[in-house]
Amino acid sequence: MAKTAFTLAGLTLKNRVLVASGTYGYGDDTLDLADPAKLGGIVTKSLSMKPRAGNPPPRIVETSSGMLNSIGLANIGVMKFIEEKLPVLRGLSTAIIANIAASSIDEYCQVLEVLNEQEGVDGFEINVSCPNVREGGLNFGTSCPMVSEITARLRKLTRKPLIIKLTPNVTHISEFARAAQDAGADAVSVINTLIGMAINIHTRRPMLATTTGGLSGPAIKPVALAKVYEASRAVKIPVIGIGGIMNANDAIEFLIAGASAVQVGTANFVDPAAGIKIAEGMNTFCDENRIEDIGSLVGSLVTTGNVSVVDSWL
């Protein structure tokens, strides 16, 4: 069997498949349906200092091979997370990455400091790219100096893995990946959702209460792959690929494009065991193709010679 483990800034993950923030709750809603010990890790729902109620309904709408969401960072707040959720998460035998969202740099720092002392929190992913809240979120993620400053401030506060989650809603994501790397990030997650919209033509109203939302699902996979390719060529730190991964083949595409690991998001809503099935499917692919270390796929895109046309498109 192929080597599947992956070490990220000193943290060893069992495999290269994590579940994405906001698509797996706090890890305790799916225990009947999927064994999290078979995942590389769980990235928690975004945590802020105080609880956030989130946006009014409707918060979601299905689109062609995708969905729009406007949850608005609804979460129970970091203190309640530590009291109620973390004790459960500690027992799951998988890496726990706490995702942090905030509306000021100080709040990012506060939340990280509180979590940094907690046993069971193995690393951090910083959400500088939520499209669904007015203050903060995406506003941080679309400014390179801001990404740089947030990363540098947080870097001083923790030795645990620090991952910055980038938005695709910029012209050159590579500049942002480089800014995060230069300020001390251990990895970047690429990508958060794309800003999107859907309209009811009969009422002429938007389908989401907030008018626009974040597009996810297989619809965004080609965009995500291109962003991963761009970012991974610009930095030396690992890139974690996210965007419409539904099966093992999708995940392998991301590794070839340059991702060192992947996160599975919207697929969890369709099948809460999607991440596990994807990790197993990647192993099968490696076995069938005599790949001894899955890591050898990372960034292995062949760019020389002619691009061959295959007939599988038929």
Next chain:
Amino acid sequence: MITQELSPVTGVRQLADTVFVCSVRSPRIASEVKPGQFVNILIEQTTDPLLRRPFSVYRVDGDRIEIIFNVVGRGTALMSHKGPGDTLDILGPLGVPYSFLDESFSTALLVAGGLGVAPMPLSTGFLKSRGKKVVTFLGARTASAVLPHHLENLQVATDDGTMGFRGNVVELLGSVWKSHTYVKPKIFACGPTAMLRGLAAFAVKQDIPCEVSLEGPMACGIGICQGCPVELVGEEKKFALMCKDGPTFDVRKIRF
């Protein structure tokens, strides 16, 4: 416990113009589901449509469950074409059932509008087996849209007066209420949101306990996407989740 069951379709039958009942073999869900709970069904293994579709459980027969649905979109259209040989990936049972074990009532007034009849046959059987009296008020647009099967002490209202009371089901309940003799009544309802709002106003005014089953856009059905908020009554703005904390709610605890 929530299970994911690959369920063979045993049949799909047409009840009315666009109304179908799909029957599937789901032994684990059949043995655990309680009235008011729902299942989330992956109708196709494609990415378009991408998400599961939530449905109330209409009836349970041995190891089979039945889903009643109206063809209103792509998912339901695809489901209407299923038959023996097809398999559906079903997640369930989900959500909080109606509080039928509540000792404070002895007469259940089941109030349904249109396809809101979906949870009522399972509810009726459950209530009768526990010695509760059941009275059913069913509203529909017109006589041909009335789905009167497997119900108890049925009173019908149609918008056009082609069957029973002329008007909506809340008006029907109001007309009966003036001279009712129900012992310790409690309303359990399901239907369009506008109807449920009218019913909630009536129940609060008449001081009747009332639980409603809500319907709305939903993705995961188990609480991980946070996509189906229902606003709770209170000073601070707070949301419950329709899928996990509902779909049944005490009308006095929510703003909808």
